[in-house]
Amino acid sequence: MYLRRALIAGGSAAAAAAAILGAVAAGKSKGGSDLDIVSVPPPLATGQWDRNWDRREPISMFNLSKINGETGEEELQLHRNKHKPKATRHIFLIRHSQYKLDGKSDFDRVLTPLGRQQADLTGQRLASLGYKYTHIVYSTMTRAKETTEIISKYLPDVKKSSSDLLREGAPIRPEPQVCHWKPDFVYYEDGPRIEAAFRQFIHRADPKQEEDSYEILICHANVIRYIVCRALQFPPEAWLRISLNNGSITSLVIRPNGNVSLRMLGDSGFMPPEKISRT
Secondary structure (H helix, E strand, O other), X not given: OHHHHHHHHHHHHHHHHHOOOOOOOOOOOOOOOOOOOOOOOOOOOOOOOOOOOOOOOHHHHOOHHHXXXXXXXXXXXXXXXXOOOOOOEEEEEEEOOOEOOOOOOHHHOOEOHHHHHXXXXXXXXXXXXXXXXXXXXXXXXXXXXXXXXXXXXXXOOOOEEEEHHHOOOOOOOOOOOOOOOOOHHHHXXXXXXXXXXXXXXXOOOOOOOOOOEEEEEEEOHHHHHHHHHHHOOOOHHHHHHXXXXXXXXXXXXXXXXXXXXXXXXXXXXXOOHHHOOOO
């Protein structure tokens, strides 16, 4: 019975994997990225939850071609236990603070005085939550780097690294359509990179991870909105229906069984009303 269930689950995983045309390419810090074209798996027509959304369901880690009549349930169970995650990942997605929109290049688009105050408030809020943060990953764009520098003052012992995958862009043509139209090549270029960011950073914990982790991604509104839609298995085209304030905190929780919940979406309630902006 277990073997039959395993074969069915494995077959479903293989079918789902076949629907993905590309693979995630690793991001290169500061030196650019070599990105393969990737496609977004469509939501299940039935509205059911895809349990193997991150391709880390334990049974999908088994070479199904090796299963035969002599494969025992005990062997399959041992394999499942070996690849079964034990820890929960808590991922905090921080939108950068307000920046100068009139900068001619990314280098000139630095934080405004208000933006620096917002980053201070966000850093204080993250520190006050009392979590043992394990890592900060930030976009290589100037406004995200400056936001990270300020937040890090309140989390001095947390290691940091950058990723080009988290840079701002247009992930997928939104629905409904908006007046500021973009040609298809923009989504063709940005979409695979942002999808790659989702696949690299949003997944259940590694089986070797023993304790729950608290991780911070400091990036941009479009990237965060797209990640939220993908993580919750909502239509990714809905990303532009979400609005995020500068310096706001969004929180995703990924359980060992692959279930995902949204704890916070664009929380900026820790800021005084006069400090809130959405540029």
